[in-house]
Amino acid sequence: MNDFAITDCWVRKNIPQCNMEEDTAARIQEILDKTTEEIKSVAVNKEVELAIDVGNLLVSDENALDEKLIRDPVTSDEYLRGLARDGVQALLTKIWELPSHQIDNSVYVKLPKPTTRLPREKPLPKGPILTKWEQYAREKGITRRKKEKKLWDETLKRWVPRYGYRKAQADKEKTWVLEVPGNVNPYEDQFEKRSKLKKEKVAKNEYQRLRNIARQNKIEVPKVGVTGSNFATPRELGQAMHHAKHATASKGKFQAEIPGEKKARGMGKKRKVEFTTGDGEQEKKRCLDILNKLDKPGLNLDLAINKQIKDENVDESLKRIGGKKYGRRSKMGGRHRTRSDYKGDKQGKGFNKILKGKKGKGKTRQAAAAGSQKKKAGKFDSTFKKSMGAGSVGANKNRGGKKGSKG
Amino acid sequence: MRPLKVHETNLVFEKLKHYIGSNVRALIERSDGLYCFRLNRGKVYYVKEDLMKLAATLPRESIVSLGVCFGKMTKSGKFLLLVTALEFLHMYCQNKIWLKESAEQNFMYGNHVYKAGLSRISENIPKHAGVIVYSSKDIPLGFGVTAKASVDCRHADPMDIVCFHQADIGEYIRNEEDLLS
Numbered sequence: 001m002n003d004f005a006i007t008d009c010w011v012r013k014n015i016p017q018c019n020m021e022e023d024t025a026a027r028i029q030e031i032l033d034k035t036t037e038e039i040k041s042v043a044v045n046k047e048v049e050l051a052i053d054v055g056n057l058l059v060s061d062e063n064a065l066d067e068k069l070i071r072d073p074v075t076s077d078e079y080l081r082g083l084a085r086d087g088v089q090a091l092l093t094k095i096w097e098l099p100s101h102q103i104d105n106s107v108y109v110k111l112p113k114p115t116t117r118l119p120r121e122k123p124l125p126k127g128p129i130l131t132k133w134e135q136y137a138r139e140k141g142i143t144r145r146k147k148e149k150k151l152w153d154e155t156l157k158r159w160v161p162r163y164g165y166r167k168a169q170a171d172k173e174k175t176w177v178l179e180v181p182g183n184v185n186p187y188e189d190q191f192e193k194r195s196k197l198k199k200e201k202v203a204k205n206e207y208q209r210l211r212n213i214a215r216q217n218k219i220e221v222p223k224v225g226v227t228g229s230n231f232a233t234p235r236e237l238g239q240a241m242h243h244a245k246h247a248t249a250s251k252g253k254f255q256a257e258i259p260g261e262k263k264a265r266g267m268g269k270k271r272k273v274e275f276t277t278g279d280g281e282q283e284k285k286r287c288l289d290i291l292n293k294l295d296k297p298g299l300n301l302d303l304a305i306n307k308q309i310k311d312e313n314v315d316e317s318l319k320r321i322g323g324k325k326y327g328r329r330s331k332m333g334g335r336h337r338t339r340s341d342y343k344g345d346k347q348g349k350g351f352n353k354i355l356k357g358k359k360g361k362g363k364t365r366q367a368a369a370a371g372s373q374k375k376k377a378g379k380f381d382s383t384f385k386k387s388m389g390a391g392s393v394g395a396n397k398n399r400g401g402k403k404g405s406k407g
Numbered sequence: 408m409r410p411l412k413v414h415e416t417n418l419v420f421e422k423l424k425h426y427i428g429s430n431v432r433a434l435i436e437r438s439d440g441l442y443c444f445r446l447n448r449g450k451v452y453y454v455k456e457d458l459m460k461l462a463a464t465l466p467r468e469s470i471v472s473l474g475v476c477f478g479k480m481t482k483s484g485k486f487l488l489l490v491t492a493l494e495f496l497h498m499y500c501q502n503k504i505w506l507k508e509s510a511e512q513n514f515m516y517g518n519h520v521y522k523a524g525l526s527r528i529s530e531n532i533p534k535h536a537g538v539i540v541y542s543s544k545d546i547p548l549g550f551g552v553t554a555k556a557s558v559d560c561r562h563a564d565p566m567d568i569v570c571f572h573q574a575d576i577g578e579y580i581r582n583e584e585d586l587l588s
Contacts, residue, residue, distance in 0.1 A: 274412075276408055276410060278410070281441070283410060283441075284435055284441060284443075287416060287435045288432070290416050290417060290420060291420055291435070294417070294421060295429070
């Protein structure tokens with residue numbers, strides 16, 4: 001990587017070219033003069049020596065600039081050029097001093113290690129995100145202290161582990177009896193209280209552990225509703241209420257409002273603000289969409305009136321004849337009526353309420369065969385047909401046709 | 408200055424539709440560049456986009472007017488067309504009323520149009536439809552809302568109101584301060 005190639009021609013340039021045809025003394029002298037001049041110019045003399053970092057190919061000139069020369073627009077260019085030449089010359093002289101080798105007519109030099117430290121290209125990597133305790137300990141200057149794994153227990157007269165295997169057992173052995181404090185309910189189970197406290201501590205620790213993981217992974221943790229707090233601000237309580245209200249299947253759409261309830265701020269949908277100087281084409285599209293919506297026909301009056309008249313007629317006839325509108329089935333399921341159910345209805349075996357209420361129980365085929373009841377049964381059949389017909393009117397359109405064919 | 412919100416755009420378009428029907432589309436789909444609606448200090452302006460972008464560099468308090476003022480948003484949340492929109496309304500309007508010369512001045516003082524002053528009316532205008540009022544020489548004078556369908560106008564009394572006044576070009580003199588502020 002640090003190989004530095006010096007081309008052939010560059011090397012040749014430094015060697016004076018002799019024309020063998022001209023042998024005059026003057027010419028030789030001239031050439032000699034020129035050579036000495038060139039050799040002279042290779043040396044760079046500076047008051048303060050140039051600092052050269054060959055590894056970085058860097059030369060720094062710490063000499064004071066000649067104010068007069070640099071301010072003059074005529075000479076400044078020449079002066080600066082000269083300075084640059086000196087620097088490059090000094091650098092190349094240093095490079096030529098290095099051991100070189102030749103590969104394919106090119107001279108290569110291995111550059112030494114750079115001495116100038118360059119600043120880092122990328123920002124320093126951030127360390128791991130500390131847990132809450134680590135952060136606190138660092139602030140307070142708390143250092144980790146090595147604790148013994150086992151402790152001497154005075155009551156058990158043996159070494160007991162601080163935690164882990166056989167710790168719980170030792171605890172059980174030690175606390176076979178518990179004192180009931182004077183200020184508490186004497187019938188309270190102290191052991192239960194203790195285990196409850198322990199469980200709470202474990203749960204709290206687990207929550208904190210998870211919170212630290214979330215912190216490290218930059219996940220937002222809801223601040224309310226999980227552990228709660230005795231010192232919650234009104235805003236936090238409001239937010240907790242908001243979350244509680246919206247934790248239903250319908251996202252709180254049907255939750256009743258409490259009188260005087262204030263809505264939690266900043267929890268709702270965020271308003272999308274369009275840019276004043278946004279994309280013009282997009283805005284045009286938005287406007288056209290709104291226009292398209294406006295152009296759509298709203299309520300079809302004729303259809304609506306016809307439907308209303310039909311519904312009223314059906315209601316009236318139902319009131320006259322009696323029966324129930326089999327319009328809608330509950331969304332929660334309910335029994336799906338099959339062909340045999342309708343058949344059963346007709347024959348007087350259905351689960352239909354009208355049937356039971358109006359005609360009484362036990363109306364069987366045999367009973368219907370009786371002369372006087374035959375008439376009634378006939379009437380019922382027609383009632384049922386009508387009620388089914390009404391059902392198909394109010395029912396949704398998909399089922400309407402099907403039912404109609406059945407009725 | 409800001410673009411109209413969805414409900415505001417709805418209000419503006421509904422009102423414009425009242426006067427120019429489906430030609431509202433022509434205001435947006437123009438061949439000579441992009442045009443947009445902007446709201447500044449409660450007034451709705453119809454501006455070419457380039458001009459709007461230039462105006463956006465100014466503080467909104469300093470902008471007196473830009474493009475063509477179509478109307479204003481009232482404090483009760485309605486959109487009110489102003490007479491400055493007449494230029495575009497009469498270009499695309501469908502329902503027209505022409506006045507007799509004697510009634511022109513009366514209308515331009517802000518009065519309603521009576522049957523007596525009516526010279527011509529375009530056919531099949533329903534009741535309560537937006538109309539543009541023209542002078543006898545076909546100069547747009549203002550706009551209003553029909554009080555009667557055009558069929559009923561024929562048999563109306565001379566003193567019956569035919570068209571309710573909404574805006575007229577007399578406002579340029581009468582309400583000069585309100586129109587440009």
